[in-house]
Structures are given as structure tokens and as C-alpha cells.
């Protein structure tokens with residue numbers, strides 16, 4: 001009997017401890033939730049947090065502005081920063097909201113000369129010098145049925161695109177990059193999931209494809225410095241991304257080799273369209289304005305660089321993507 005009572009007492013203690021654990025977990029979750037709100041409220045980006053939409057926060061800062069601020073030092077931000085005495089925190093005002101998060105401070109990043117790093121969307125160690133010696137005329141001859149099918153798809157997409165944009169290179173480039181940044185992310189994501197699912201290595205492709213996607217996104221951020229999309233272009237990108245993301249996702253599931261071949265041919269067309277861009281820049285049909293600061297820092301270009309230099313390095317990037325995807329199609 002006494003043994004039975006002891007067992008009941010012991011199970012009672014266990015139950016109490018379990019309840020305390022659950023309560024402490026709940027407190028922890030609530031604490032985390034409140035802290036997240038605090039942090040993101042300071043950043044004025046609550047509208048971007050899933051699950052917090054509709055909570056009635058009014059921050060007076062549109063999501064588009066938040067997006068803009070997250071990728072570049074806008075003129076407004078630059079002016080604000082100039083007025084601020086503390087120039088050490090030039091990485092963006094919103095970083096002030098996360099000066100200390102559970103005692104963890106954001107890193108202070110500086111350039112080689114000691115001046116503060118001004119970009120949030122990339123870091124100094126992600127910058128590079130583009131290899132402009134790459135052959136921009138290379139073409140993978142379609143020999144197999146799969147190659148011909150991939151080539152046919154790209155050619156059928158090419159003509160309506162050229163008809164729509166004609167010689168509006170800036171607009172063409174900007175919208176092209178919104179599409180070009182999708183395949184790397186989809187391919188990388190699917191290979192990542194495959195690696196987890198099969199408990200096997202990826203052979204380095206996940207990182208390569210994600211880096212390609214990031215590089216394409218940086219092309220877009222560069223063109224955003226030079227031109228802003230109109231409302232109907234934003235709508236077009238919205239629709240095209242929905243179609244292209246899902247189409248490429250299915251294509252990659254069915255045949256990764258076919259998907260990479262399609263991207264290889266798309267990159268060939270990207271190289272061609274940038275060549276046309278350069279021809280019109282040389283002819284003076286497009287104004288050869290100074291290179292945006294983001295491009296100078298990202299590609300380590302000389303300060304006096306122009307749009308022509310920027311298009312040249314972007315074309316070299318596209319040529320590398322072309323080779324990478326054609327290679328991925330056979331490996």
C-alpha cells in the first residue's frame with residue numbers, strides 16, 4: 001500500500017514538472033513573439049512578417065519602401081544618413097532596431113579603407129571582379145531530341161519578348177532579370193530537399209545554383225538603380241513569375257537535365273540581348289550614364305565606370321550562367 005502511495009506521489013511530481021516545462025515553453029514562445037514584434041516594429045517591417053498582417057499595426061511605411069530600403073541605400077536614406085552624426089551605422093537606419101537582440105549585436109562591417117559598408121543586400125566578401133574574357137558567342141548546338149525541345153521552347157519565348165520590348169533595353173533587362181533569378185532558386189531548393197530526403201551529398205550544386213539566383217537578383221537590384229518599373233510592368237512580372245516558377249518547378253521535377261538545358265539556352269539569349277544593349281550604347285542610342293554605386297561596389301569597378309561597363313560585366317555573368325547550366329544538363 002505504502003509502495004502504491006509512493007508511486008502516486010512520484011507520478012504527481014513528474015506531472016507537476018511536465019506542467020512547469022510546458023508553461024515555461026509557453027512563456028518562452030510568448031517572450032519570443034513579443035520580442036519579434038518589438039524588433040520588427042523598430043524596423044518598421046511588420047507588414048512583411050507572416051502572421052502579423054491584420055494585427056492593426058500602422059507604421060506609415062509602405063512595404064515597397066521597406067523592400068527598397070532593404071536592398072539599397074536610397075537617396076532619401078543617404079540624405080538622412082548625411083544628417084546623422086553617427087556615420088558609423090551607415091548600413092541602414094533600420095539596423096538601429098536590432099542594436100541589441102538578446103545581447104547579440106549586429107556586426108559592424110567596413111571596407112578595406114576602414115569606411116563603413118553601405119549595403120545590406122550584399123557584403124564585401126560577396127563582391128568580385130567579373131571575368132569579361134569569357135566567350136560571349138558560344139552556342140550549344142542542339143543535337144539530341146531533348147536539346148531541340150529546349151531550344152524550341154526558348155526560341156518560341158524569344159520572339160514575343162523582343163516584339164514587346166523592341167529597343168527598350170533597360171526595361172527589357174530589368175524584367176528579364178526578374179525571370180532569370182528564378183531557376184537557380186527552384187533548382188537549388190529541389191536539390192536541397194532531395195539531399196535531405198535521400199540522405200546524400202549534393203555534389204556542390206545547391207550552393208552553385210543558389211549563388212546563381214543571388215547573382216541574378218543583384219543584376220535586378222542594379223537595374224532598379226537606373227529605372228523604376230511602372231505599375232503594368234509590376235503586374236506583368238507578378239503574372240510571369242507565377243507561371244514561370246511553377247512551370248520550371250514541374251520541369252525540374254520531371255527532368256533536371258531538360259530544365260538546365262532550357263536555362264542554358266535562356267542564358268544564351270540573355271547574352272545576346274546584352275550584346276544588343278552594348279551596341280546601342282556604343283551607337284549613342286542609349287545614354288551611357290555613370291554606373292550606379294551598387295554596381296561599382298558589387299563588381300569592384302573603378303569609380304569612373306559607366307553603364308557600358310556595368311552591362312559588360314552583367315553579360316559576362318550571363319555567359320558563366322550559360323556554361324554552368326549547359327554543363328549541369330550533361331553532368
Ligand SMILES: [Fe+2]
Nearest residue numbers: 177180216219
Ligand atoms: Fe542576369
Ligand SMILES: [Fe+2]
Nearest residue numbers: 180267318321
Ligand atoms: Fe543569367
